[in-house]
Amino acid sequence: MPRRTPLPLVRTLTLLFVTLAAFALGGNAQAERLKDLATIRGVASNPLVGYGLVVGLAGTGDNLQSAQTQQMVANLLGRRFGTIITPQQIKAKNVAVVMVTARLPPFSRIGGRIDVTVSSASNAKSLFGGTLLPTALKGGNGETYAWAEGPLMVGGWAADGKSGSGVSKNHPTVGQVPDGGLVAKELGFKLSADKPLTVALDRPDFTTAARVSEAINERLGAVVAHAPDPGTVLVDVPKSKRKDIVRLVATIENLQIAPDQNARVVINEKTGTVVMGADVEVMACAVSHGSLTVQVDERQEVSQPGALARGSTQTVQRSDVSVTEDGGDIAVLGPAPTLGDVVASLNSLGVSPRDLVAILLAMKQAGALRAEVEVQ
Helix, strand or coil, X not given: CCCCCCCCHHHHHHHHHHHHHHHHHCCCCXXXXXXXXXXXXCXXXXXXXXXXXXXXXXXXCCCCCCHHHHHHHHHHHHHHHCXXXXXXXXXXXXXXXXXXXXXXXXCCCCCCEEEEEEEECCCCCCCCXXXXXXXXXXXXXXXXXXXXEEECECCCEEEECCCCCEEEECCCCEEEEEEEEEECCCCCCCCCCCCCEEEEECCCCHHHHHHHHHHHHHHHCCCCEEEEECCEEEECCXXXXXXXXXXXXXXXXXXXXXXXXXXXXXXXXXXXXXXXCCCCEECCEEEEEEEEEEEEEEEEEEECCCCXXXXXXXEEEEEEEEEEEEXXXXXXXXXXXXXXXXXXXXXXXXXXXXXXXXXXXXXHHHCCEECEEEEC
């Protein structure tokens, strides 16, 4: 038997991580709150976006090549303040065009506050020290739901020298305005006792949907929930809960559900990363894996003619080619019903993570790997 070389550090850490996952996931899936597996349809945040200006920058704003900045400043001065100025007359570098984004939480009321994120939309060097001018935040339907404004908090800075050199810390072209958004319009969704509550699963699955409906019926003591499809569970509001829907939703969200999942192996061939789920099984099979290494050594040598020859000294290119083939022994893997057994079986082959990718794909094609294989 050839002597087995120590495993590389990267592979050791990778297998350690997978082994820890075996102890964490081994056996059946752990129960989780329904709130972490699904959402009540309509009870979700909505993205908002706006297009505005940040002022007060210390020479780190958009430069004179930004036509959109010049046009926006000219429009602002003309429409709001009556100052007639052409875009070409804008020479300041303390202004930056930005995109403003936020998420409007469900059931937000007029006058409520939300956090906003401000990102440079042109060629500003840094937004540090700037102030966002009032900017309308619109939803997907084009209507304005909030207004954003206020001083930016930027976790970085940038400084440039006259020669073109510079230094920066973190990412200075993105900032935040905590509570900088003022809700101006409410969403039209309201919880109604006249319509069934719709529980939307994050990962549609027939078994999980059936477990959710059974858990709700058992908790409420009546058959009020049913699953029309693997991603949806409809819950009829009982008469005793019609005046307290909030408590009903809270009860449903905190139910403990054991989600079902398909046996899956995710492979990232670029990085050699392999992640296996808890239900992966390996059938009995024989695996032979070896590696072929071809090394070519190029060098130049001097060719010297003999004393009586009429030739001249020349440089000659020499190539040495060597071929080395490692491994090739056949290893027999027994049935592995758990993730820990799978890790131990694959570890016995003594291969690197990148070689493990090729082995898993071949085992899948041979029918020895009982799992879905996803290659990223």
